[in-house]
Amino acid sequence: MKIALVHDYLTQRGGAERVFELLCKHYPDADVFTSLYDPQQSIDLGDRPVQTTILQRIPGATKNFRLLAPFYFPAFRALNLQAYDLIISSSTSFAKAVRKRPDAIHICFCHNVTRFLWDTKTYLREFAAYQRFSPLLEQVFRQMREYDLRYSQEPDLYIANSTTVAQRIERVYSKPATVVNYPINSQKFVFCDQKEDFYLVSSRLISYKRIDVIVEAFNWLGWPLVITGDGPERDRLQARALDNITFLGHVSDEERTQLMARARAVIVAALEDYGLVPVEANASGTPVIAYGAGGVLDTQVHGKTGLLFRRQTPGDIHSALLAAQDIPWNYHSIREHALSQFSEEAFFSKVEGAIEQAIQPLRLPQLTEQAAL
Known part of the structure; x- marks a missing residue:
């Protein structure tokens, strides 16, 4: 099975990035994708190749990554992941938008719904640029919310890190989510x-x-x-x-x-x-x-x-x-x-079970066809 691991952006080192680091270690042969990558500021992937989007070519993009918010959805849509049987995205915003083959499985580790779109005032209230340009930004965010809702339907399975996040996914995206508390190393x-x-x-x-x-x-x-x-x-x-x-x-x-x-x-x-x-x-x-x-x-x-x-x-x-x-x-x-x-062993035991359940419905038609032959 060919696996792709996808993260929103690797330009900082927070909780979401530490979870993605564990996923990378658990799937050492998987290919890694992200929109922007700054190895000096984010997780240590050693010599492992990291494939980025066209946004990586923009000067200063990794330092000013928040300013590129309107461009992430098209950047992820442009990634070619047609060769992969299983796509595991790690996302608080954009990576869930990637395309897959009809017979492939996309599992999204959703750390939250896109917070700056759905809880804008709480998330951005102290950013001077938001205060200054909020009427214009709201027009942009309104369009982005439509895209966020559309692309939220791409994953076949959501894995939420907490009961609270699972409830938000269901409320905002109208998608059920399996709760698997994230581990620590x-x-x-x-x-x-x-x-x-x-x-x-x-x-x-x-x-x-x-x-x-x-x-x-x-x-x-x-x-x-x-x-x-x-x-x-x-x-x-x-x-x-x-x-x-x-x-x-x-x-x-x-x-x-x-x-x-x-x-x-x-x-x-x-x-x-x-x-x-x-x-x-x-x-x-x-x-x-x-x-x-x-x-x-x-x-x-x-x-x-x-x-x-x-x-x-x-x-x-x-x-x-x-x-x-x-x-x-x-x-x-x-x-x-x-x-x-909250050990890695307990976490990946639950994750493998969830992946197996997600893949099983796609295996049934294959088994039926084989039995008919």
Whole structure:
């Protein structure tokens, strides 16, 4: 069986990219496709060939990839994947649009519906360009929503990373989705039960991640907070932060691993579609203090692996941080929860089962024809 792996763009390193990296390792002979590829800023595929679209030829495209949003759908439609029996797309937006042969199977690992189209104000509210050009952009987005709905019908099977995302896929795209919680690469995370006196945020610095409310809560408390990651919100957040808050920007995987293992807790204030960071923290034996909605409801046990707060406000985070100090966390139990529930072995066992179910209906006509002969 000839397999193609397709991702929206490989220009950053977030949770979706880490899942795609695992897919690439699990299918070492599959061909890899994406719209744009920057090996310095995204996952490490070594010497493995990565086939890109015509957008790769545009100067500065990998750094300004968000500005190319209207062009991704035609770029993916132009990819020639007719030789492939199984197409596995990894998408929050565009890769689901690829074409396939009528007898081929397309399975989409959908990390979310296209968020900037269907939750525009939340996703783009802090981008100055959106505020300035929103009337014009809305006209563009209206057309893009039509294409998004049309191309959402291309996959034969959707695999959602959480119950929340599965519900969104059904509501927006009118397609059912199988829920398979995404795994972590457990070998990348180390355990430490000697926590140090700091808290950690590991995130891209974009508006919907709500790092602003975390910064405000720690401004009140004066407790040490370390923030890793970069993004368009960094300057604004740094201007608001007091001296107890440290911004490290992009850090290596090794440094991030050590920070996760040694932190008192990892803080997440976003409404995450799924969210690998809380699971990665737990795999390090570290509790999570998170907004209690979305993907964390699938991954966290309140009071055992973390604490969930009800509202995305500095006050709720402040209260959760104080409450967490009174809990005798069992760091070994936290790690065991993550390794037993969200291992690569458990993940791919479920994935292979879902793929087998998707392929089976296409095999039945072939078996019937063979029996007739």
